Amino acid sequence: MAKQDKPQHTPDTGHEWDGIRELTNPPPRWWMIAFHASWIWCVVYFILYPAIPLVNDSTKGILGWTQIKEFKQAVEENEAVKAPFLQKVAAMDGQALLADDGLRNFAESSAKAIFGDYCAACHGAGGEGAQGLFPNLADDDWLYGGDIDTIIESITDGRQSNMPAHSEFLNNDELNQLTDTVVALSQGKATAEQMTQFDDVGCSNCHGMDGKGGAINDLGSGAANLTDAIWRFGSSREEIMRTIRDGVNQDPADVPNTRIAIMPAFGGKLSPEAIKMLAVKVHEFGGGK
Ligand code: HEC
Ligand code: HEC
CATH class of the missing domain: 1.10.760 (Cytochrome Bc1 Complex; Chain D, domain 2)
Incomplete structure (x- = not known):
């Protein structure tokens, strides 16, 4: 009996390789549901969000969502949470700030990023300094003083020590x-x-x-x-x-x-609140002494 004459219960495409027929059964129902759900989701997404790249831009999507907007919103929310604390910091002097446990913690953690951006290049990430170049802020040995007010002064006005060269008058x-x-x-x-x-x-x-x-x-x-x-x-x-x-x-x-040995002045570059918070951090580096 020729192969073609075999009884065929299921319709096929007429393709056959080595006795294996290609049938025309539809895919399972769960698969079809998933398939349709996927393309519908794609179309909806393309309409709502920026999706199709154009020459210089892309389609905007009717929600108007952008990553920048989302980022700005997150920043605004963050600032709104911080604002009342910063107001309190602004109204306090260094001593009072140190004495308030909650605000001292807030100041220290806020100052972490500022220290990384403005100070760590010279004083090291942990305030450890660099031998011969930049003083260690993390010991309790101070050139100018480790009380909070003197630290604020060092940061605001900068420091430039002066020791004369003795080669001219000493043999x-x-x-x-x-x-x-x-x-x-x-x-x-x-x-x-x-x-x-x-x-x-x-x-x-x-x-x-x-x-x-x-x-x-x-x-x-x-x-x-x-x-x-x-x-x-x-x-x-x-x-x-x-x-x-x-x-x-x-x-x-x-x-x-x-x-x-020149410590730049930060009075014009950082807000008084930022400097106060940095001073708290530097003070705590030195073990609070
Ligand atoms: C360009 C390098 C440089 C940067 C940036 C810098 N410092 Fe300094 N800092 C110095 C030097 C140098 C001295 C020592 C000055 C001296 O010997 O008279 C110093 C001294 C100090 C002192 C005095 C230490 C003492 O023993 O009395 C403090 C406090 C201080 N820096 C904090 C900071 C903080 C906080 C920042 C970031 C806002 C910062 N510094 C950024 C170089 C730097
Ligand atoms: C006009 C003030 C002045 C005079 C005078 C002076 N010094 Fe100094 N000396 C300083 C200052 C300020 C520093 C710290 C510089 C710094 O760390 O930024 C210093 C630092 C030093 C250091 C380095 C210390 C270290 O930790 O590495 C030595 C050593 C020193 N002086 C010895 C002397 C000797 C000895 C004399 C006398 C011949 C003398 N100084 C005179 C102001 C002076």
């Missing part, structure tokens, strides 16, 4: 002796004789009679504390001698090796 022996004095100071071993020289050449004018620095002695010069073993510019003899010889923030045209 090599004296530079070496003073380097020894500074090393001894950091170990708590400076002799009375060493401190007399320290005072005679004028180091004490800024670093204080005991070498404990401007912030602590209230001289306001930003002069480093030389008695702790925390080094702004490096702890080696060479680094210490370089600071004494070439000073800090002298004119590089005259003293090419002078240290450069």
Whole structure:
């Protein structure tokens, strides 16, 4: 019996390969429902939302939805939530802000992004600074002071310390002796004789009679504390001698090796509220001390 003569219960397309016939059964019902639902959904979506790319633009969709609008709306909602807090921050001074647990937390978390944008490039993401370049804000050793008002002042007005280059009026022996004095100071071993020289050449004018620095002695010069073993510019003899010889923030045209230490002023760039919140964050970096 030829294959074509076999009884056929189901209609087919007439195609056959190796005895397998292609039938014309419709797909299952669930499949057809899913198929129609999909294309209807597509058409509705194309009408409601931007969909078909044109040369420079695309169809807009009758809902007028855009990603930008959605983003702006989210930003507005966020600002609306923050506004009452920011108003309170604006009305408070730094001390009061620190004393209010809720607002202090708000300030710290709001300041995180601002710190990342404006400060981290120099002071590091965690305020850890960079040896020789930017001071560590996360220890409790301060050039100018770690109380909230002084921190606000540092950020608003900027800071530029000044230590003269001593190469012109000290000879090599004296530079070496003073380097020894500074090393001894950091170990708590400076002799009375060493401190007399320290005072005679004028180091004490800024670093204080005991070498404990401007912030602590209230001289306001930003002069480093030389008695702790925390080094702004490096702890080696060479680094210490370089600071004494070439000073800090002298004119590089005259003293090419002078240290450069300039904290830019943010008073014109950031709002007073932002600066207050940053100060809270910096204050908390230092363990609140
Ligand atoms: C371009 C680099 C740079 C940027 C950006 C910068 N700082 Fe500074 N900052 C410095 C330097 C350098 C000093 C030290 C100045 C000195 O030695 O006199 C300093 C000092 C400080 C001090 C004083 C520290 C002390 O021991 O008393 C504070 C506080 C401070 N910065 C906070 C900030 C905050 C907050 C920001 C972000 C708004 C910021 N800084 C951005 C470079 C920078
Ligand atoms: C006009 C004020 C002034 C005088 C005078 C002065 N210093 Fe300084 N000195 C500073 C300041 C300000 C700094 C901190 C700079 C900074 O960190 O931005 C500093 C920093 C230093 C440092 C670096 C400390 C560190 O942590 O790396 C050493 C060391 C030092 N001074 C030693 C001396 C010695 C020794 C003398 C005397 C020969 C002297 N200074 C005289 C203002 C002065």
